[in-house]
Amino acid sequence: MRTALACAALLLCAVPAVAVEADPLFWPEEQRAFWQDGPGWLLTEEQRAAFLALDEAGRAAFLQGFLDRDPIPETAENELREGIARRLRLAALESGTPLDVRARLLFLQGPPLAREVIDCGVFKPLELWSYGATPETARPLVLYRPGASEPFRLWVPLDSKKSLYTAEALRWVEDFDELRLRGKRIDRIYCPDAKKVDAATGVVGLRGVVVASIEKIGPDGTIDPSKGKDYYWARPKNRAAFLGPPADLAAWARAAAATRLPPAAGTLEVAGLDLDFPYRAGQRLMARGIVAVHGTGLVAAEVEGTPRLRLRLEGLLERDGQIFETFRVRYRVPVPAGGAAVPLVFEAALRPGQRFLLRLRVVDEGSEAQAVLARSLAVPSDPVSRLGALVEGAAPGEALPPGLGRRDSLLLLPPVGEVLIGAWRAEALVAGDRIQKVVFLVDGQPQLTRTLAPFSAEVRLDPFPREQVVRAEGYDANGELVAADQVVLNQARGTFRVTLEEPRRGSRSTGRVTARADVVVPEEQSVAWVEFKVNDAPVARLTEPPWQTPIDVPPGEDTAWVSVTARLEDGAETEDVRFLRAPANLEEMDVDLVELYAAVTDGSGRFLRGLEAKDFEVLEDGRPQTLARFEMVETFPITLGFIVDTSTSMADALVESQRAAASLLSQLMTPQDRAFAVGFARFPYVVISPTDDAAGVARALEGLQAMGSTAYYDALITGLYYFRNTKGQRAMIVLTDGEDTASRSSWEQALEYTKRSGVVVYPIGLGVGVLSLSARSKLEALAEATGGRAFFIREATELGAVYSQIEDELRSRYYLAFNSNRKEDAAGFRPIVVKAGKGKVRAARGYYP
CATH class of the missing domain: 2.60.40.10 (Immunoglobulins)
Structure with a gap:
């Protein structure tokens, strides 16, 4: 062992390092595969650092010398080469990418002593792998898939046990812990295997005490069961050791060369892979590839009465050490004469100027024989077409989502x-x-x-x-x-943007926190991925909501930041950045202001204009706040939502309500304002999405018809949801004539969501008499909580006057903003009181940070 390492070190020192290319995707394929696909994991940290410093010739010389040096010279065969070949085959059978920790474990450690799949719906895809000489001394590793399109990774305590649960199961377990309920834990009720996950992680429940007994572990790594319960081998450094280079390369080579492989399904012969980029597809270039599969040995089957070869191509693109995209293509082709080669063509749209690693697996579905290929590719800036003649004779494929075929x-x-x-x-x-x-x-x-x-x-x-x-x-x-x-x-639609919602702006985060983003997607588009970085180092790439991930704030006092980038399927990107720890001169600039809108009236109910900041006093939880901004809102943009009851009882009032709304829109809206409408009967439904077309909203309202019951609470929540990601004044007019009769949501949920929205609500009760105490109290509660005003009218003809009062108020309010002096970690609803010495103030009663 020492001789082999010494020779490798001498070889590294003997080769001059010039013209070094640090990105393995630019290396020759043999060198890239050595570094990224397995053998490079056998190198020590010192060897890896030195290898990266070599030029192409130096890497070639080292690679040859490393593989040719037999660590066990007393035997006839080279166990190192044989062991590498066997372990690579074993890893490839498990996963199509070495980014999957299962492939790395199989290469470095071989098959586990025991492997158990936890499949109960409580946990994310999760497996327990145990390594050791005997079941009594084996140590379990927890492997889990963080997201649907992500590879498996090794769980370590720093990930927190929360990362193993599905979103819904996590809510159950957190509620159980928070309420300190007694009895059998909720996750163990639905998943008896949760006990095994407790044992493997060393954490009982969600935040259970870790039982440590270091004395239980002997100097040779064996465990003495008589010395108590040991969970603490689960320290990160113990688990990470399983992914590190072997301490004894000769011992590793001997064990790897003896690795038993499952019965081989056969190997396809392929003539190689060729690529070009023939045309543009929107903002991307279409990468076109062709693989020629030798026809000898392929197994045909009858497809619709005709003999056909059934081939499948599975592709995976990696970029920056992460899975970028996957695809599957199925081929049904005639049997070639004389075993001639079968060319298969495939395509993938990629962004110009970027570099990828393409991994392909070609499978004969008749025999399950397969071939595995890998190649780095650089996408040019402009189309390059050179495979025209070859593609003309190639078999076209049928693109498949994972597991999805056309027939079934x-x-x-x-x-x-x-x-x-x-x-x-x-x-x-x-x-x-x-x-x-x-x-x-x-x-x-x-x-x-x-x-x-x-x-x-x-x-x-x-x-x-x-x-x-x-x-x-x-x-x-x-x-x-x-x-x-x-x-x-419920995907947000509109102008493409991504916004970091957590950590909140202005906070000084420490330790592990959750980063959460909100993504607004244009119509007819979809999100390819959302990536989080801390100090420009990638942390997580997600392909489906929720767009959130745990991040670790770097220790110390240096500037730290988190960024999020969202990419659409067409390649468009947008990003947002937030300081986790800002420089002193940026602290004020990086603080979210608490924004309020207030209307002030005199004793006669007339709106008071011309007040100044000194005329107002703002109290949060009883504490005076200093105003950072103050002005009248006459020219502020407004987003106005109409929530209109279209249940059967509103039949006689709809025409007049439509006429009054059209009048309000024409007088109130300017080119910078937007409006939308939601109708509701048994269910809420969108009449027209947010638009600056006042006439268009008026026409959409004209088409409403009255029919059905009243889902009032659901409509409130639906309407408020359309205000997300909007700035400026936000107001919602709710027109109804009675109690809710059909909502899935409760009144308490609707009121809570209204408080959280920051939208001023103007409820209008049509025909809601003074004896309808429940209905009136709920409408008044909505207005009072948000700083709005409740109106009660007998006839629809009175709507014009009501809308005029709402218009006057929206153009007479004051904008008040302050930096809260309450502690950053204070959670929950924060009550607000706004006072003005010269009149009565109508403003929201509080907010959620």
């Missing part, structure tokens, strides 16, 4: 409404005979299973609107995934 397929119908809360009837259209079971999942958590058509289920959603992913998975009789589809609910 599944399609999840998108929702009719734009904002969904509480529950949604999900319907999956299934084609073919193979799918026998459909599982419906929300945010990765299985909820319901259907084994008979029609495949539909009412899935549970959050009571407040937020982005949620509903997925349907179709399985055959053997439990194999055949097809899948998903939809994103």
Whole structure:
């Protein structure tokens, strides 16, 4: 062992380092594969640093010398080369990318002594791998998949046990802990294997005490069970050691060369991979590849009465050490004469000027024989076409989502409404005979299973609107995934932007915190990924909401920041940055102001104009606040929402309400203002999305018809959701004639969401008499909580006068902003009182930070 390392070190020193290219994607494929795909993991940190400093010739010389030096010279074979080949094969059978920690473990440690898949819906995809000489001395590793398109990673205590739970299960467990409930833990009720996860992580429950008994571990690493319960080998350095280079390369080579491989399915022969970039696809260039598969040995089958070869190509693109994109293509081609080669063509749209690592797996579905290829590629700035003649004779493929084919397929119908809360009837259209079971999942958590058509289920959603992913998975009789589809609910639409919502601006974060972003997506577009970085170092890349991840704030006093970048499928990107620890001269600039809008009236109810900042006093939780900004809002942009009751009882009032609304819009709206409308009967529905077209909103309101019951609370929440990511004055007019009769949401939920929105609400009760105490009190509560005003009228003809008063108020309010002097970590609702010495103030009663 020492001789081999010494020779490698001498070889590194003997080769001059000139013209060094640090990015392995620019290296020859043999050198890149050595470094990234397995053998490079055998090098010590010193060897790796020295290897990176070499030029191409130096790397080639080192690579050759490293592989040729037999660490066990007394035997005839080179166990190092044989061991590397066997472990690479073992890793490739497990995963298509070495970014998957399972592939790295198999290469470095070989097959685990025990492997258990935890599949109960409480945890994210999770496996327990145990390594050791015997079951008694084996140590478990926790491997989990953080997101749907991410590779498995090794869990360490710094990740927090929260990272292992699905979103819904985490809420259960947190509630159980927070309420200090007694009895069997909620996750163990739904997942008996949670006890095994406790043991493997060393953390009982969510925040349980870690039991440490270092004395239990002997100097040789064996465990003495008589010395108590040991969880503490689970320290990060102990777990990370499994991914480090072997301490004894000769011992590793001997064990790796003896690795037993599963029965080989066969190897396809391919003539190589060629690429060009023939045309533009929007802002991207289309990468076109061709792979020629030797026809000898391919197994044909009858497809619709004709012999056909059934081939499948699985592709994976890596960039900056992360999975960028995956794709699958299926081919059904005639059997070639005389075993001639079968050329397969595929395409992927990539952004110009970027470099990727392309990994391909070609599979003969008849025999399961396969071939694995990898190649780095640089996307040029302009199209380059040179494969025209070759492509003309190539077999076209059929692009497939993972597991999805055309004959046996599944399609999840998108929702009719734009904002969904509480529950949604999900319907999956299934084609073919193979799918026998459909599982419906929300945010990765299985909820319901259907084994008979029609495949539909009412899935549970959050009571407040937020982005949620509903997925349907179709399985055959053997439990194999055949097809899948998903939809994103409540996705924010509008001008493309991403905003960091947490950590909050102006806070000085320490330790581990949650970074959360809000993404607004243009119509007809979808998000490719959202990436978080800390001090420009990548932390997480997510491909579906929720757009949040835990981050570690760097220790010390140096400037630190978190950034988020969102990318659309067409390649467009946008980003936002927030300081975690700002320089002293930027602290004031990097603080979120608490913004209030206040109307002031005299004893006769007339609005008072011309007041100054000194005339106002603002108290938060009883503490005086200093105003940082103050002005009249006559020219402030307004976003105005109309929430209109269209239940059957409103039939006689709709025409007049439409006429009054059109008059208000024409007088109030300027080119910088926006308005939208939501109608509600049994369900809320969008009449027109936010627009600066006042006439268009008026025309949309004219088409309303009265029919059905009254989902008033759901409509409130739906309307308020359309104000997210809007700035300036935000006001919502709610017109209804009675109590709620059909909402899924409760009154308490609707009021709470209203308080959180920061939108002033003007409820109008039509025909709500003085004896309708419950209905009147609820309308008044909405107005009082938000700084609005409740109106009660007998006839729809009075709406014109009411709308005039609302218009006058919206142009007569004052804008007040201050930096809260309350402690940053104070959570929950913060009560606000605004006073003016010269009149009565109407403003929101508080806010949520």
